Each structure stands twice: as structure tokens, then as C-alpha cells.
Amino acid sequence: MAPTGKRVLSGVQPSGELHIGNYFGAIRQFIELQEGNEAAYFLADYHSMTSIRDAAERRRVTLDLALGFLAFGVDPKRSILYRQSDVPQVHELAWCLSTVTPMSLLERSHAYKDKVAHGLPADHGLFAYPPLMAADILIHRADIVPVGQDQKQHVEMTRDMAQKFNHAYGDVLTIPEPYIYESVAVVPGTDGQKMSKAYGNTVEMFAPEKALRKQVMGIVTDSTPVEDPKDPNQPLFQLWNLMASAEEREEMRQVCERGGVGYGDVKKRLVARLLDFFAEARERHADFSARPDDVEDILRDGAQRASAGAAPLLAAVRQAAGVGPLS
Ligand code: ADP
């Protein structure tokens, strides 16, 4: 049962095209949690400065991410949808948090270590990412944070920072919890590693049909002949299972056990399923793409509502820390 009566917050970095890992790992839960909770979702454009150094590209992917959120069903009437850079108070809070963040905590960040291992430059922004992410969460006084498994550690770091801050200055910050859908905590990419825009192994539900087909055809499989049984733990079958009913999953399990079906056929079925499963979202994506001014209006309204909550929280933080007017 999904929680209700909570304050929910999450965000995604606009740093490339959305993929099915983002959807099943995180965004599907965003939509579900709109029901009965107070939710806010944002486009983490300042975070994307750790990976994109081209202004026009950032604008393009930020708009595209907004289109994706709206297409999947983030409803600006029910939830707050905003751009991180429209709520600048978050940087003031990030500074406050960084003063209670041990260096050793940042050095343990998997995301940082992983990005460096994949060749991203190790600058201070990437290293100092966790206090900014913590500020995104804490400024909204979020109780729960829906994310994929890879972000769990960041939410745990947020808890740590909030506890240290509260310990020093009194109970000002709400301690959040990660909300992770264990069954799809990590969606595999076409090469079998975690699907990630950074690894070039994505399946993108808003891509033109031809490109989507190419991505699916590129999913790695072993070299088992058509007639032989197949290993059901391969990424192809895991991706199929994401959108299959219980009976269809069982049918595919039996197909793997018996053999007699080629990977090419399964891939064709997967393309058809993706197009069907995301048909409505693809339509809404195309519709919103034709109305960028409406999208900007939605974000402007979201910024106002997000700032209205951020200002009193930041005032309480400053007051607690003895920063600002002397009396
Ligand atoms: P990417 O790894 O492609 O850069 P992001 O880090 O922007 O993706 O992720 C946005 C959200 O989607 C996060 O909550 C993240 O945990 C989730 N997510 C990303 N990739 C996956 C995946 N392969 N499986 C499950 N969740 C994922």
C-alpha cells in the first residue's frame, strides 16, 4: 500500500533523454504518490551543471524533462512542479548543511566514486552534490523521497546531515525517508549494467519509433541457439517483465525453459509492448512539446508555490543558527 498524508519530494537531473529506468525506478512512483499526499517534483537544473557545460543543451534537456514529467502524469493541479533554479533559497540551506557534513561522508558517496570511475571530471561541484541534494529535500520538509536504488545513499546522507544540524541547533529539519520500489530498484540497460544516460545503454520511451527499435535490437543476449533453453536473468527478459502481466511473465519463463524462441522475436514483442505501454505518454509528450509556453507557465506557478514553502523553512534555519538580524 502506498503511503498517504505525507510530504513527498523528488527530482531528476536534466542531463539527457529520459529512459525506462527513470520511469520504472522513480517516476512511476511520483505519479502514484500524488494521490493522498502533498507532492513536489522538480527539475534539478543546477545539479546538471556537474555534467553538462552547454547552456543551450541544458535548456533543451530541462524543457524535455518537464515534458516527460507532464506526459507521465505529474499533475500541476495536484502537485508542485518546479525548476530547482527558481527556488534559490536551496543554496543557502546547502551551505548551512555543508558546515555539518564530514568530509569522510562525502568521500563515501557511491555516485561520486562511480562518476569519477566513468571518467567524469572530479570537480568540487560533483563532490559537494550531496549537501545540495539534501537541501532540495529538507527545504520542502519532505517525509518521503521516491527514488531508484542508486539514490538511496544520498537520502541516507540527507538524514545524517539533518540529524547533525538538529543536534547543533534544535529540531528545525524534518528527517526524510527514501521510498524505493524494491521490485524494480535497478532497471538493467541494454548492456546489462544499470540503465543510465551516462552509460549510453538506455531505452528511451519518447524516442522516435525507429530509434526505439534500434535501442531494443541492441540489447545484449548470450549466444544460445534458437532451439535451446534460455537464461531468464538476461536484461532482455528483465525488461520484458517490467511491462508484462503475471501470466505473460510465466509464459516467458516457460519459453526460456523450453527453448524454441529466438531473441529477435522476443525483441520484436518488446518493441510492440513498449509502444503500447507508453502510447498515451508519447501522445501527451507530443502535445506538450507543441505548447512550450504553457509548460513555462506551469513551472512559473510551481516556483511560486515552492518558494512560499521554502522561505519560512529557511527563516527558521537562520533563526536557529543565529544567522541574520541581531535582534
Ligand atoms: P541516470 O542514471 O540515467 O543519470 P538519474 O540519476 O537522473 O538517471 O535518475 C533519475 C531517477 O531515476 C533517480 O531516482 C534514479 O534513482 C532513477 N533511476 C535512474 N536509472 C535507474 C535504473 N536503471 N533503475 C532504477 N531507477 C533508476
Ligand code: TRP
Ligand atoms: N540526484 C538525483 C539524480 O541524479 C536528482 C536529485 C537532485 C534528487 N536532488 C534531489 C532526487 C532531491 C531526489 C531528491 O537523479
